[in-house]
Amino acid sequence: MDTIRGGNLIDLGTLSRDAIVEVLDTAESFVEVASRTVKKVPALSGRVVASLFYEESTRTRLSFETAAKRLSADVLSLAVASSSVKKGESLRDTIATIEALGIDAVVLRHRSSGAAEQVSRYVPHVRVINAGDGLHQHPTQGLLDAFTVRRALAGRRGVEALGTGASLFEGLRVVIVGDIRHSRVARSDIDAYVTLGARVSVAGPATLLPDDLDDWPVEVATDLDAALEQSDVVSLLRLQTERGTGAFVPSLREFTSTFGLTEERAARLRPEAVVMHPGPINRGVELDSAVADLPSSLIAQQVANGVPIRMAVLYLTIAGRTKEER
Amino acid sequence: MTELLIRGGWVVGEAATVRADVHVRDGAIVSVGEDLDVPTGALVIDAEGCWVGPGFVDLHAHLREPGGEAAETVASGARAAAVGGFTAIVAMPNTEPAIDSVDTASYVLSRGRHAVVDVAVAGAITVGRRGEHLAPMAELAALGVRLFTDDGAVVQDAAVMRRALVYARPLGVRLAQHAEDASLAGPGHMNEGPVSSRLGLIGRPTLAEDVIVARDLELVRVTGAPLHFLHLSSARALALVEAARAEGLPITAEVTPHHLTLHESACGTYDATFKVNPPLRGTRDVDAVRDALRRGVVDAVATDHAPHAPETKDRSFDEAPSGVLGLEHAAALVNEVLGDDPVRFFAALSRQPARIAQLRGGDARAGLSAHGGSIVPGEDANLVVFDPATTWVASREILQSRARNTPYHGRQLRGRVRATVVRGEVVVHEGELQ
Missing domain, CATH: 2.30.40.10 (Urease, subunit C, domain 1)
Structure with a gap:
């Protein structure tokens, strides 16, 4: 797809470079809203966004709801958690109930891969924005990571990020470290970076790499230390011990000693390299506490940039008209 | 008459x-x-x-009664079978309660006596299909039960499986294994491979099937008891079976219409209609299943007819139950795979399954007529x-089954x-x- 205007956002792998750049550029125009005294624009006034989180998530949920409110949309926030599932209501019935209330878009977080795509079939006239589905995709995370990198690189060069298109990603070396196999963030990040022109490599314990890595558009960094010395962006993934992925490595200590960004490893980074993490951080597991707070860490910016990216996604999908409509 | x-x-x-x-x-x-x-x-x-030709015989039909009547009953499953050309079906024991007692088996057989086709019953190998304690196979055999399986579950414990084979052999009955190692299959929802990786769905590898088939072939070698492999779907497992049969081990095997005709890519839109165990496989395995049927490496096509109420298949892919309907479309699909080969067509759908289920004339049968002759x-x-x-077009709107989960x-x-x-x-x- 060449634009998300008037469409859904489910899988970054389906978006072209132009479509991604359009989201990043639109987000740039929303950044300054946060610095206003009245942090609101009327772009989605009168529109209704349902926020449906079947999985606990503080930051993504708050980020989406803040974004919707800054665009003056009404937010229907449903505390689903797992309660209606326990009561036996199917996803289809829950969505039908919400649709009956009159909504323009639904932001869906679900522990099942494919939930957003299924919902898009149930309610074809409602825009569906995937806020993370199982192990599959987390497209707004991929977009905000690319957005954060582009802003940082532009800032160093003293240029406005807006107008650089995808040029700053050309030849950029990105290494993604950790549990690639079970990570929706990895899948979306790889889609975003590769589509924008970056060279992506992945590193992690062999049990946490996908079996079909040969078919992925990435290289495998067999020597993490060497990869770190050559990388412009180091993206760490959360080890989701709460989902049992700790069983794929002998111990967290061994994971940290082999693939964690310890202070010693961080010393190998090039001075201009940046460190990213989608949060929440397991301090002392994926990275040492001190590394998280280094100037090269963009972790705080990632959180802040979540709002303008989600504003851009909501605005383009809900208000943006498709080419046919224009 | x-x-x-x-x-x-x-x-x-x-x-x-x-x-x-x-x-x-x-x-x-x-x-x-x-x-x-x-x-x-x-x-x-x-x-x-x-x-x-002789009416078709299905070795593998989940009729859901007792316990799952919202999805299917013996009567509705038998009607679906009749439309599909089957004159006898074997009811699988993964009901609620499981068919692991004379009472439950008698109940299902009594429902079958009023059904439109002959209904035989498969008993569970272990009590509650839990893989621990042997079910009363001799009592069930006296009722006419000739096949035993924990299908849906594998007899995971090798010692229990060995004991079951030893116990069953003098009874003149046959055990049937759902060959999927539980630890390797894990919580997997579809075939493990590039499609599952892209979709973010946990994979269920062919390795899970291969490991149990390899193990059970050794158990058969030691015990001499006959064993039937249900719904084989892996190229490697089929190769193991072919070699074992060449050695003369008393092994029979079935494949399903869906493993013959559908590919893992069908799961690409997260439509749980295509969720089934063992899962739909990749091209190499599908080709091997088709080849095994054409060359007679496997004896029978069995449907693994698995009705599910619509609301349960409407769940997300990982939460939806596994299984597809099979009885009403099986013959056309086998015809598609075998081409113009009526002898092999009736061998796979009627004569060989009747032999395996001991439903032919001359077999000791309990109240059932002779099939596959x-x-x-x-x-x-x-x-x-x-x-x-x-030629015709399959439709979920015109099924005799109570359920609608046909993948066709x-x-x-x-x-x-x-x-x-x-x-x-x-x-x-x-x-x-x-």
Whole structure:
């Protein structure tokens, strides 16, 4: 797809470079809203966004709801958690109930891969924005990571990020470290970076790499230390011990000693390299506490940039008209 | 009872096909020959261009009764079977409660006596299908149960499986294994491979099947007890079975219509209609399953007919139950795979499954008629008239099953059951249930 205007956002792998750049550029125009005294624009006034989180998530949920409110949309926030599932209501019935209330878009977080795509079939006239589905995709995370990198690189060069298109990603070396196999963030990040022109490599314990890595558009960094010395962006993934992925490595200590960004490893980074993490951080597991707070860490910016990216996604999908409509 | 003349068809024997009429009276075939006279008052079935052979026998039908009547009952499953050309089906024991006692088996058999086709029962190997303690196989065998399986679950403990094989052998019954190592299959939802990786769904590797098949072949070698492998789906497992059979081990095996005709890519839109265990596989495995059927490496096609109420299949892919419908479309799909090969078609759908289930004439049977036999005078008239050339489109809207979870909705099929005859009675005529 060449634009998300008037469409859904489910899988970054389906978006072209132009479509991604359009989201990043639109987000740039929303950044300054946060610095206003009245942090609101009327772009989605009168529109209704349902926020449906079947999985606990503080930051993504708050980020989406803040974004919707800054665009003056009404937010229907449903505390689903797992309660209606326990009561036996199917996803289809829950969505039908919400649709009956009159909504323009639904932001869906679900522990099942494919939930957003299924919902898009149930309610074809409602825009569906995937806020993370199982192990599959987390497209707004991929977009905000690319957005954060582009802003940082532009800032160093003293240029406005807006107008650089995808040029700053050309030849950029990105290494993604950790549990690639079970990570929706990895899948979306790889889609975003590769589509924008970056060279992506992945590193992690062999049990946490996908079996079909040969078919992925990435290289495998067999020597993490060497990869770190050559990388412009180091993206760490959360080890989701709460989902049992700790069983794929002998111990967290061994994971940290082999693939964690310890202070010693961080010393190998090039001075201009940046460190990213989608949060929440397991301090002392994926990275040492001190590394998280280094100037090269963009972790705080990632959180802040979540709002303008989600504003851009909501605005383009809900208000943006498709080419046919224009 | 009805008198009946099936006229002008191709009668399919064990080795050859001849053009002949078949005259049925009082539940049995009375004569077979060219241009028979129409007896007074006889119903005539026009079989011009059709194959006439023994009714199909399904080794693997989940009829859901008792416990799952919202999805299927013995009666509705039997109607689906009749439309699909089956004259006998084996009810799987993964009901609630499981068929692991004389009481439950008797209940299902009693429901079967009122059904439109013959219903045999498979018993559980272990109590509650929990893989721990042997079910009362001798008592169940005395009721006429000839197949035992924990299907849906694997007998994971090798010592329990060995003990079950040793115990079953003198009873003259056959065990059947759902070959998937539970630890390797894990919580997997579809075949492990590039598609599962892209979709973010946890994979269920062919390795899980291969490991149990390899283990059980060694158990059969030691015990000498016959074993049937259910729904084989892996190229490697089929190769192991082929080698074991060449050695003379008493192994039989089945494949399903869906593993013959559908590919893992069908899961690409997260439609749980295509979720099944073992999962739909990749090209290499699908090709191996088709090849195994064509070359006779496996004996039978069995449907693994698995009805689920619509609301349960509406869940997200990982939460939805596994299973697809099979009875009503199986014959057309087998026809598609085998091409113009009526002898192998009836071998895979009728004669060999009847042998495995011990439903042929001469087998010790409990209240059931003979299936999968020759089309000769004296045989019980369990027959199917199948038109191999007609094309039609499968639809979930016109099923006899209570459930709607067919993976073939909208697919063009070649070959259709024109008539099904059970114990000399026409239960399906012109494709319609009577």
